[in-house]
Amino acid sequence: MRRVLFFVLAPFVVLIAEETIAQRTQKPPLHGQEWMAITGKPLAATAGAMVFLKGGNAVDSACAMIAATSTMWDTLAWGGETQALIWNPHTKKVIGVNALGVAPTGATPEFFRSKGMRYPPADGPLAAVTPGMPGGILVMLAE
DSSP states (O other): OOOEEEEEETTEEEEEEGGGOOSOOSSOOSSOSSEEEEOSSHHHHHHHHHHHHTTOOHHHHHHHHHHHHHHHOTTOOTTSOEEEEEEETTTTEEEEEEEOOOOOTTOOHHHHHHTTOSSOOSSSTTOSSOOOHHHHHHHHHHO
């Protein structure tokens, strides 16, 4: 019996074995006795549930929910970042994924000053980092 809870709480993914949940929530779940798929968008939760029901594991489902949520949520997009803590039942270890993205080698303080900027812009082609979410999903699926 698979007992895993997985959450996508934009922009974070949390995978938790049911046995580790010691506290009750103030809002009881409406469905689910063995697993749950929770996101801010019901269609994204449905995507995760479908992947799980077709034989995927919690990571596969979480990646499906991230992908679906990234196309539906007005405050989350593919340009975001992803952090995940994943329990590996085979090795009995937690794997951490921090997919923030990387800054291009030319993104130096001198470069931005030469453009008349005190700081890198928050978005656009000169933003501080490249999107990490797609790479994070790929790492989660590959590992």
